Amino acid sequence: MTYCVGMVLDRGLVFMSDTRTNAGLDNISTFRKMTVWEAPGDRVITLMAAGNLATTQAVVSLLDERSKSPEHRIPSLLGAPSMFQAARMVADTLREVIDRQADAGQRADSTFNATLILGGQIAGSEPRLFLIYPEGNFIEAGQDTPFFQIGEIKYGRPILVRAFDREMSFEAAIKLLLVSFDSTLKANLTVGAPMDYHCYEAGSLRKGMHGRIEQDDPYFQHISQGWGNALKDALDSLPEFVRPAE
Template sequence: MTYCVGMQLNNGLIFMSDTRTNAGVDNISTFRKMFTFEAPGERCITLMTAGNLATTQAVISMLEERTKAPDNRSPSILEAPSMFQVARLIGDTLREVIARNADAGQRADSTFNATVLVGGQIKGSPPRMFLIYPEGNFIEASDDTPFFQIGETKYGRPILVRAYDPDMSWEAAVKLLLVSFDSTIKANLSVGLPLDLQIYTTDSYQRGLSKRITAEDASFRSITDGWGDALKAAFDSLPEISL
């Protein structure tokens, strides 16, 4: 399983993903799920993936190959004129990979399913973020839906819904994401450290802070300990129930 979050803020975009993959409790590995394509000064595009690992790796590999040798039939996301066209290109690639694998043997599309979260900015347009489904179609983040989650979403969602603020600082946004991931990690063994973090500042056209957060990270340890203590204190402060 996977957990990835992308948030749209007034000062840019922020992304966080875990790195755990598993094919059973005795087959757990670490794989990067966040990938960035950039032409500094002109565009910066970040993808996060969830789902079948072979499918997501094939999609990323095809996108990377097309940046090196684009053609009219398979354009590069470094050449697409808008983030909408980037999302459409990724959706077409994802659908192509899933269809190819499904047709190779027995029909079992769900086995090869994957979801992609993509966000970034191309010069001349504002930052945009999209959630791309296995069928290749997609939706865009908005003021009403300012963040997307993929993978194991339910445990980390409540804190995002309650605490998200489009005007929050990068520091506050990172803290919010760490709490969301801590809640998910504690509830589901298929999501785990290390975490990958990336920040994109509007109109910078290049990746900002890019960091891997491990179990030894002092900030993560302080957040997970502090959040546990705060929850316990909040619970204890609730009024007594009469039975």
């Protein structure tokens, strides 16, 4: 399984993904699920993927090959005139890969499906964030929906819904995401560290703060233990249940 989150802040875009894939309890591997394309001064585009590993790797490979192709007639992420057109390009590539891998008559809900988060900025426009479905359609984040999750979303969503603030700093956003990921890791063994992250500063048109956080990272361990203790303290501070008189 997978857990990936992309969010829109006033300051820019923040992405985080886990790296665990599994084909059964005895076949667990680590694969990067985040890819960043950069043309400094012109664009930065980040893609995160959840779903069938063969599908997602094929999509990334095709997009990467087409971006490096000398044939300008081939549409590429590095040549897309807008993030909307980039999202269409990624959606078409995903649909192309699924159709090619699936047997005749199978649909996007087959075992070959995948869901993607695409975000970034192209010179002349604002940063944008999209959620792309296996059917090839997509939606864009906005004021009412400032973040997207893909994969195993339910365990980490409550903290995002309660604590997300568009005005927060990148550092605060990473802290929030680590709490969200920690809750997911503890509830579902198919999601696992290390976690990759990328913070894109709006208007910079360059790859921003990025890196990988391991399971034994001291800061992550501090966040995990501190959040657990804080929840216990909050629970203990609530009034005890009093059975009503019969």
